[in-house]
Structure formats: C-alpha cells, structure tokens
Amino acid sequence: MPFRFTTAGESHGKGLVAVVEGVPAGLRIDAAFVDAELSRRMQGYGRGARMKIEADRIEWLSGIRAGETLGSPIAMLIRNRDWDNWADVMAPEGEGEIRRRRVTRPRPGHADLVGVLKYDRLDARDILERASARETAARVAAGSVARRLLADCGVSIGSHVVSLGGITASRPASLPVPLGPAADGSPVRMLDRSAEAQVMARIDAAKTAGDTLGGEIEVVADGLPLGLGSHVSWDRKLDGRLAGILMSIPAVKGVEIGLGFEAARRPGSAVHDPIDADPAHPTDRRAGFRRRSNHAGGLEGGMTTGEPLVVRVAMKPIATLMTPLATVDLASGEPAAAQSERSDVTAVPAMGVIAEALVAIVLADAMLEKFGGDSMAELHRNLEGYLAAMGRRWDEIDS
Numbered sequence: 545m546p547f548r549f550t551t552a553g554e555s556h557g558k559g560l561v562a563v564v565e566g567v568p569a570g571l572r573i574d575a576a577f578v579d580a581e582l583s584r585r586m587q588g589y590g591r592g593a594r595m596k597i598e599a600d601r602i603e604w605l606s607g608i609r610a611g612e613t614l615g616s617p618i619a620m621l622i623r624n625r626d627w628d629n630w631a632d633v634m635a636p637e638g639e640g641e642i643r644r645r646r647v648t649r650p651r652p653g654h655a656d657l658v659g660v661l662k663y664d665r666l667d668a669r670d671i672l673e674r675a676s677a678r679e680t681a682a683r684v685a686a687g688s689v690a691r692r693l694l695a696d697c698g699v700s701i702g703s704h705v706v707s708l709g710g711i712t713a714s715r716p717a718s719l720p721v722p723l724g725p726a727a728d729g730s731p732v733r734m735l736d737r738s739a740e741a742q743v744m745a746r747i748d749a750a751k752t753a754g755d756t757l758g759g760e761i762e763v764v765a766d767g768l769p770l771g772l773g774s775h776v777s778w779d780r781k782l783d784g785r786l787a788g789i790l791m792s793i794p795a796v797k798g799v800e801i802g803l804g805f806e807a808a809r810r811p812g813s814a815v816h817d818p819i820d821a822d823p824a825h826p827t828d829r830r831a832g833f834r835r836r837s838n839h840a841g842g843l844e845g846g847m848t849t850g851e852p853l854v855v856r857v858a859m860k861p862i863a864t865l866m867t868p869l870a871t872v873d874l875a876s877g878e879p880a881a882a883q884s885e886r887s888d889v890t891a892v893p894a895m896g897v898i899a900e901a902l903v904a905i906v907l908a909d910a911m912l913e914k915f916g917g918d919s920m921a922e923l924h925r926n927l928e929g930y931l932a933a934m935g936r937r938w939d940e941i942d943s
C-alpha cells in the first residue's frame with residue numbers, strides 16, 4: 545500500500561492520533577482544510593450531546609513544513625475536549641474511579657460482549673472506548689490528506705444520504721456539482737428536501753421512543769483516470785479494496801458499487817454500459833471512450849473506467865438504545881437491561897463524510913500505486929505522460 549495510515553485513541557481518552565505514510569513531498573495542505581472535513585463529520589440531525597462538547601481540529605505533529613508535505617510520515621493530533629470530564633475514569637495509571645464505574649451489561653449489536661470475553665476484561669469500557677465511532681474522526685483526518693492529493697490531480701469526492709430510518713430520498717436525474725456542499729446544506733445531507741422533513745420527524749420519534757435509526761449513503765468520485773486498480777490479482781481489484789475499507793466503518797453492513805444488488809436481478813443487456821468512441825477527446829480521463837450509462841459505477845475488472853465512481857454504503861442503527869434491549873449482567877449472571885450510555889439517534893449523515901474519506905484513501909493509494917513519485921511534480925508528470933500515451937493510440941487507429 546503506497547498510502548498507509550493508522551489511528552490511535554479512545555473515545556474519552558486524551559485524544560486521537562492519525563499517522564499517514566506515503567504522501568509525496570510538495571503537496572500543499574493546511575490545517576483549515578482538514579478541520580473543515582472534521583467539522584462536516586460532526587454535523588447531522590440526530591447526533592447526541594457529545595457533538596456539542598467537541599470542536600474537532602488537528603494539530604500537526606510531523607510531516608509538514610511551510611504548508612507543504614515533506615514526504616515523511618504525517619502525524620496529526622485531535623484532542624478530546626470531553627477528556628476533562630472523563631480523566632478519572634480513563635486515567636492511564638492508578639485505579640481512580642475505574643473499578644467503581646464498571647460497565648457489565650453488554651449492548652446487543654455492540655462489540656461489548658465478545659470483546660470482554662475475547663480480551664479477558666471485567667469492564668466493557670475497556671472495549672467500547674476503542675469500538676466507539678469516535679475513532680472515525682482520525683480516519684477523516686487521514687482521509688483529508690488523501691482528498692487533498694486527489695484534488696491536486698483533478699479528482700473530487702462527495703456524498704449524499706440516500707435513505708434514513710426507512711425513508712428513501714428520490715435521486716435527481718443528475719447529481720449537483722459539486723455534490724458535497726449541496727448535501728451539506730441539508731441537516732440530514734439529503735438532496736431530496738421533501739424526504740428531509742419526513743426523516744427529521746422520524747428521528748424525533750425515534751429519540752422519544754429511545755430508539756436508533758440506520759440508513760444508506762452514496763459516495764461519488766469524479767475525474768478519475770481510466771486504469772486505477774488491476775484485474776490481475778484479487779487484492780489489486782479496486783472493488784474489493786473499496787468494499788473492505790468501507791465495511792470497516794462501525795455499524796456498516798453492506799456496500800454496493802454502481803447498480804449493486806440490482807444488477808443481479810436484471811439481464812445483461814440491461815446492466816452493462818455500451819461503449820462509444822470519443823476520439824475528439826483522446827487524452828481525457830476516459831482516453832477517448834465513453835459509456836451510454838454508468839451502471840458499473842465506474843469500475844470494470846477491478847479498474848476505473850474514467851466514469852464517475854459510485855459506491856453506496858448501508859449502516860445499521862446504532863447499538864446504544866435509550867430504551868435498552870435484554871442482556872445478561874456479567875457481574876451477576878442475571879438477566880438485565882443493556883447499558884444505555886449517552887449516544888446518537890443516528891449518525892448516517894456523518895457516515896457519508898467518513899465513507900468519502902475512506903474512498904479517498906483507497907483512490908489516493910491506487911493513484912500512487914499507478915503513478916508513484918517522491919514529489920507531487922513527479923506524480924503529475926507520470927499522470928500526464930500516461931494520459932498522453934493513451935491519446936496516441938488514436939493516432940495509430942487513424943493512420
């Protein structure tokens with residue numbers, strides 16, 4: 545993986561860290577760019593009280609000088625403001641409040657029970673603090689670096705909410721450009737404003753009932769050159785790389801590309817995208833070909849076609865219910881109501897922003913794999929050289 549990243553941090557610990565490796569030298573980026581993405585992730589109707597406490601922003605720890613990447617590992621810190629309220633429970637040393645406030649009633653649908661058993665812990669907090677979706681803030685920080693690299697190469701990424709709480713938005717014939725700001729203008733990140741009001745009412749009703757809601761988002765990436773990823777080996781196929789990383793988002797249960805599951809229900813003639821020649825644009829991102837439709841979602845044979853990449857992601861409802869489900873108290877072995885911690889009614893709008901960041905990471909990785917480069921100038925030279933060579937194929941056809 546040319547673009548590598550890792551994260552560290554617990555939900556109510558001191559903070560989160562993201563470390564990114566493999567970014568060429570000379571990419572211009574500032575903290576405000578990353579912070580804007582972090583702020584997008586914190587929005588969305590249905591979020592809980594925690595988002596009023598936090599104001600996520602990064603501090604550069606390494607890898608940047610005078611507003612440019614150095615080619616060295618980039619480390620970023622996001623401090624948890626809530627740490628001040630949890631320092632006694634989360635103290636790295638000394639027992640403090642730790643034993644007195646044990647979590648022993650695991651939530652169905654959460655990592656609590658299996659984690660406690662597998663890691664041989666007495667307190668489910670030892671599991672839930674890291675299983676918490678708070679960690680996705682660090683992923684968005686890492687993804688912002690990938691997004692910036694892609695933007696420099698003419699690739700843009702946006703997302704919108706397709707359904708929430710069982711209410712499906714109608715999809716416009718053509719998506720707004722740019723997609724991100726259009727969706728961000730809605731409290732539930734939906735383009736269909738009539739569905740938006742119904743969704744908000746459903747979130748209110750779920751909150752009153754102590755329940756939670758899931759939903760689906762769609763990510764679209766535009767401007768990708770044809771030929772990222774590869775058909776030659778299973779682990780180089782972009783479909784699998786995208787699905788794998790997106791399925792790692794907490795509570796995500798499904799990923800579709802292009803028509804997705806619908807393609808399994810149609811005959812081939814109503815699925816595959818007929819090809820036309822477009823020799824007037826020999827060096828564009830599609831190398832002088834275009835499709836009459838994009839049911840493939842921009843991928844064929846595990847490689848980008850140059851059409852927009854379209855990926856949908858489905859999230860189950862959050863496992864923390866204020867009207868709790870049945871469980872077993874691990875301290876007594878008796879039936880009990882599951883732990884109900886402060887949480888969100890839904891985080892589907894935020895999940896779209898997280899999915900954008902992870903799609904950006906896979907695409908930046910594929911871009912660096914194909915075009916390499918220790919500097920951004922070298923990456924650009926390689927990309928332009930490739931597109932020019934694609935265009936020269938048309939000269940041979942003409943002659």
Ligand code: EPS
Nearest residue numbers: 592594595675676677678681886887888
């Ligand atoms: C989360 C529970 C809530 C969410 C949290 C994820 O936090 P808390 O337990 O502090 O109320 O707000 O999400 C975030 C903190 C975040 O930044 O997205 C959980 O249990 O997964």
